[in-house]
Amino acid sequence: MSAVATSRYVAEYGALAPTLPGQSLPWLQQLRRDALTKFSANGFPSPREEEWRYTNVSAIEKRLFTPALKQSSGQVDADWLKAQQLDDAWSVVLVNGHFSTEYSQLDSLPDGVTVISMADALVETQDFATLLETHLGHAVNNAEHNLVAFNTAWFSDGVFVHVPAKQVLTKPIQLLHIVTEADAMATTRNVIMVDELAEAQVIETFVGLDNAYLTAAVTEVFVGQNAHLTLTKMQIESEKAYHFGGTYAKQSKDARFTHHNFAFGGLLARCDIHTDLDQASECELNGLYLGVKRQHIDNHTRINHLKPHAISREMYKGVLDDRAKGVFQGRVIVAEDAQKTDSQMNNRNLLLSDDAEADTKPQLEIYADDVKCGHGVTVGQLDEKSIFYLQSRSVDEETARNMLTFAFANEMVDKIKIKSLHDKVLEQVLARFPQEGVEKDWL
Template structure:
């Protein structure tokens, strides 16, 4: 049993429970009760658990963050909000864990496409409620770990996205999560369903805002988010049906004192294609889970970039489960760590006994910019089939002195040479973004975190 007791959160649960969505749905209430029971026994994950051996979340218990029962009436800086909304995209905005129709941009949706509040979807019609009953907690269960159970019990809202069969969306869909209050707890549950032969792009964005003395919210001048401590606990369940294609982007630039857990759990049907781009920049402590199950001849690509400065702790945990033959997976994660930051990468590929002809490659590259930065990397291959092609590679190191010398020999000073090589290392992952407006926003976040002397944005 965990040494971190959940009693404080469990004691507070009865206060918030009556305000949680889905009170009239017996199946959802049972899910919540089961989740609460599991969390009551296990508490928050601890480093004694193998999947959490590098990450200690005990500070979350000590702080006792409080979920909001309703949508906050506090003002939101619309200019700041707009700075996170890509051009030419539908945007569903969640403020402190609640869907905000006022700030969302959802006009002009194609017929049959649904983007709506999870709380509304649960009570909209019997058909929608039944659809959610068949999908909620189907890609991940409370047995995964106790933070998933925590989210299942506490989630206050979320976004439901349904793209019908053969629909190819011309614009991306953004799920923009912002926190405007100190000590808040934003617990959201999203469900994304992309039906047969459909195609879509979804962007998950997480950001925080500062609270000025006069009570007016304003963006942090550093560009790294708010200076307030809060907790984000978000779970997104994704279903990519036969011959469908979904590209999912995640940009996490929370407050520098925030705690973030984001779990993305995917089920891919036969011949489905799924691509994920994960950019982890913010948070004092941030954990990201990306787990996908591949069916017959499905394809999966996972890309990631994590940038850590000061005392940040950024943990990325991926699992690719090949359950059927002829599936293909590719994974590339890069980390850049400065000061006393710590980056964690745990990548696991599982090939089932009957998943013959599997083709899987996994790579993790880490660049340490200071002697006190730390990178922990743990690639794993579990192969139970005998006709497969699988491999992995890992590197942890500093900038190549020969490359620095080469640039110096071309009249580039040493500091500029180091900056150029650092940005070039990170920019390989940024260049994989196919949405121009999102590419520019991610690039701004990268440039804000490291010295820019000698680096021209136009080069990148």
């Protein structure tokens, strides 16, 4: 099946290629050709590959998703769109993989801050094209795995964000990815650069109408010396949709990178978060995944400690009900030169059904001898003693279970400091599990 699906996509590529951005840039055309060659040779990732052993993407291979043309991106209901946009944030809207100037709201961006369509950035000025030549494909390359190669070859648009040195943004930038068409393929490539001593918050939101479609999005992040970027991803795709989203970061000396990952939607969803740490840099990776019905949600993280004195903290939690399956593969690599590394990784999973499944694989690869590293993993059900305690305080059993479930998830929600985003994430948590006996004000 894989060879058939691969050949179908490759056969369609010849007609699609002239419509893709960056046709006048030799370096980008070479990058795309290399990606197409890799994808043609190996197809979609297979469970035979170690980093995909828990996730089978054959369902994606069984149908041919079609890239949406820019001119046919369609209309979006205004009220529905407003409900997806965050208050007090600059909003970039991408519809079916294409930047929409009609729906985006970028008024009053500070001077020197760039938020522009990737397609426009590749052709608008030589300065933008030069920046992208030295960054696009440099935080992650086609060798990572074939869905990255697929994105590199097929990406139709995306967003280029550049925050210059010493600039501190007073409100976040939301990248709102919307898919409206059935069987559409939304392939976007984003590059986010936060230069020396700058600070920014970026929020990626993935939503769609109740259709089957494919999202394949890659975001490359570059955090300059003494800069700080907080990047939040909220994935609430259609329950019929397929999602791959990769975030790949490079941190300079003393840089700080915080990533919050909320994976709630999609029939099959995979999220990669990888970061490379330089000397004395810090990263914090937080995640919450909620699975119901027959959802399959896979989170793959990798933290590369490359230089001394860097600090990393990682906490991922999963709540799984019905026949849902959650996957966490976390890997911390400490290079030989990365002495004085301080790294902690934790994964906690709560199973609400006997048929739910959690597969977790934490890994530490340590090549230095003066480090402080650790990891912890749990998979289990609600604590019966805690339920009994609440019942002894006149709380009925169902309410007790609901309270404990929400308390477990809410630890991750409370890490969000942007109120409008916090409220939207909390709303999604409340929508996915029984609410009887639980008041929103409590949380």
